[in-house]
Amino acid sequence: MDGHARRIPDATVARLPEYLRILVDLVDQRITTVSSERLAELAGVNAAKVRKDLSYLGTYGTRGVGYDVDYLLFQMRQALGVTQDWPVVVVGAGNLGRALANYGGFGDRGFPLAGVVDADETKVGTRVGPVEVRPMGDLKELVQAHRPVIGIIATPGAVAQQVADELVAAGVTAILNFAPALVTVPPSISLRKVDLALELQILSFYQSQREPRRDTA
Amino acid sequence: MDGHARRIPDATVARLPEYLRILVDLVDQRITTVSSERLAELAGVNAAKVRKDLSYLGTYGTRGVGYDVDYLLFQMRQALGVTQDWPVVVVGAGNLGRALANYGGFGDRGFPLAGVVDADETKVGTRVGPVEVRPMGDLKELVQAHRPVIGIIATPGAVAQQVADELVAAGVTAILNFAPALVTVPPSISLRKVDLALELQILSFYQSQREPRRDTA
DNA sequence: CGTAGCTTGTGACTTTGTGCACAAGCTGGG
DNA sequence: CCCAGCTTGTGCACAAAGTCACAAGCTACG
Numbered sequence: 095m096d097g098h099a100r101r102i103p104d105a106t107v108a109r110l111p112e113y114l115r116i117l118v119d120l121v122d123q124r125i126t127t128v129s130s131e132r133l134a135e136l137a138g139v140n141a142a143k144v145r146k147d148l149s150y151l152g153t154y155g156t157r158g159v160g161y162d163v164d165y166l167l168f169q170m171r172q173a174l175g176v177t178q179d180w181p182v183v184v185v186g187a188g189n190l191g192r193a194l195a196n197y198g199g200f201g202d203r204g205f206p207l208a209g210v211v212d213a214d215e216t217k218v219g220t221r222v223g224p225v226e227v228r229p230m231g232d233l234k235e236l237v238q239a240h241r242p243v244i245g246i247i248a249t250p251g252a253v254a255q256q257v258a259d260e261l262v263a264a265g266v267t268a269i270l271n272f273a274p275a276l277v278t279v280p281p282s283i284s285l286r287k288v289d290l291a292l293e294l295q296i297l298s299f300y301q302s303q304r305e306p307r308r309d310t311a
Numbered sequence: 312m313d314g315h316a317r318r319i320p321d322a323t324v325a326r327l328p329e330y331l332r333i334l335v336d337l338v339d340q341r342i343t344t345v346s347s348e349r350l351a352e353l354a355g356v357n358a359a360k361v362r363k364d365l366s367y368l369g370t371y372g373t374r375g376v377g378y379d380v381d382y383l384l385f386q387m388r389q390a391l392g393v394t395q396d397w398p399v400v401v402v403g404a405g406n407l408g409r410a411l412a413n414y415g416g417f418g419d420r421g422f423p424l425a426g427v428v429d430a431d432e433t434k435v436g437t438r439v440g441p442v443e444v445r446p447m448g449d450l451k452e453l454v455q456a457h458r459p460v461i462g463i464i465a466t467p468g469a470v471a472q473q474v475a476d477e478l479v480a481a482g483v484t485a486i487l488n489f490a491p492a493l494v495t496v497p498p499s500i501s502l503r504k505v506d507l508a509l510e511l512q513i514l515s516f517y518q519s520q521r522e523p524r525r526d527t528a
Numbered sequence: 529c530g531t532a533g534c535t536t537g538t539g540a541c542t543t544t545g546t547g548c549a550c551a552a553g554c555t556g557g558g
Numbered sequence: 559c560c561c562a563g564c565t566t567g568t569g570c571a572c573a574a575a576g577t578c579a580c581a582a583g584c585t586a587c588g
């Protein structure tokens with residue numbers, strides 16, 4: 095089919111969604127062709143890196159011209175597996191869970207909210223964004239009704255591993271973990287972690303390096 | 312002072328906050344000593360990597376014994392520059408901004424919410440988490456009152472660059488960007504990006520690799 | 529006081545990622 | 559039809575990160 099299907103490096107995979115976002119913007123602007131130079135500028139990276147990244151998807155550019163935006167966008171969606179929606183299920187209706195459920199930014203980009211569940215009976219039935227909180231017991235049913243589903247862990251760190259286990263048992267194949275805790279899953283499950291406090295601490299480090307803070311106390 | 316102050320690699324810096332979190336947990340459990348092996352297990356990484364990471368901070372371990380948890384925690388806080396609080400200012404009181412402001416998880420970990428600002432006059436004055444939304448014009452005052460401050464961009468992508476410029480002008484030295492857009496800042500400013508949809512797309516990629524989705528349409 | 533048993537810190541090596549530089553190849557104009 | 563001017567795709571050299579394996583050094587115990 096694709097001729098040569100070389101393995102795409104992790105570093106490249108991490109950049110593909112950024113290119114995807116840019117391509118969508120370009121289509122909106124009715125721009126039909128783009129050079130690696132321009133793409134690199136819009137993504138804030140090196141042009142050679144853009145070309146190398148895109149070359150892993152196949153040979154979709156035209157020398158002397160550049161890349162056809164529509165075609166590249168199609169191939170990019172194909173490569174990322176976002177040709178169809180991936181519903182998400184949020185576990186945990188605390189501050190963070192409600193925040194994520196309310197945030198419409200997912201749905202727009204192909205990740206509609208399939209539901210929110212919580213172990214706390216007093217939260218079940220309350221409205222959160224566009225849905226009502228359902229009991230943990232409904233998780234399996236919810237997942238099976240929408241497969242494939244991405245699970246989002248928005249619970250305290252202490253129960254993150256248990257929740258991950260339940261998500262896997264319910265048939266979820268990809269998990270995004272917002273809880274500040276290590277979670278391990280079987281190798282067939284994809285897992286990524288986002289920790290907001292961690293990001294702030296990294297910023298703190300680099301800023302402290304530049305200008306050691308004088309004592310405010 | 313510290314004898315040898317070798318530059319800490321970016322990859323190591325990104326892991327330090329994870330070690331910090333683990334050390335705090337260990338202190339809570341009244342555990343006074345920890346080996347690189349155990350730390351590695353808790354962090355989900357290789358033990359040699361833990362030792363190399365920690366060695367960048369200085370020689371704080373004892374051969375045959377391990378690391379003193381309290382002492383290592385102190386040094387870690389020192390290295391990360393989180394010995395004092397870093398107030399954060401959120402720009403944008405839309406879904407994401409309100410979500411972040413409501414989420415208490417920052418404050419607990421040394422990043423108290425200093426304020427929320429928004430350009431939309433109709434949002435100004437409304438309550439968001441523990442504070443009231445203030446006009447963009449108050450940004451400088453807010454930042455100056457709490458320096459040093461971390462700025463959080465929680466606006467639509469289209470205005471992210473403009474907001475970043477205003478944050479820098481107001482005296483913010485570190486920025487966490489949640490908007491799906493490229494933002495550039497002067498080299499003296501630290502900048503990191505978190506894009507939730509992007510994380511989901513990366514998950515989508517790895518999952519598609521494993522098991523190409525059958526057409527659901 | 530000597531030795532057995534750990535655990536650290538690090539040198540050497542492997543793997544992964546980045547960036548340059550240039551041949552290959554397309555297009556448009558004369 | 560040919561050539562000038564771009565832009566891609568990639569080989570190669572270098573840089574960063576990760577891993578292994580082991581000497582150095584501490585502790586506990588007899």
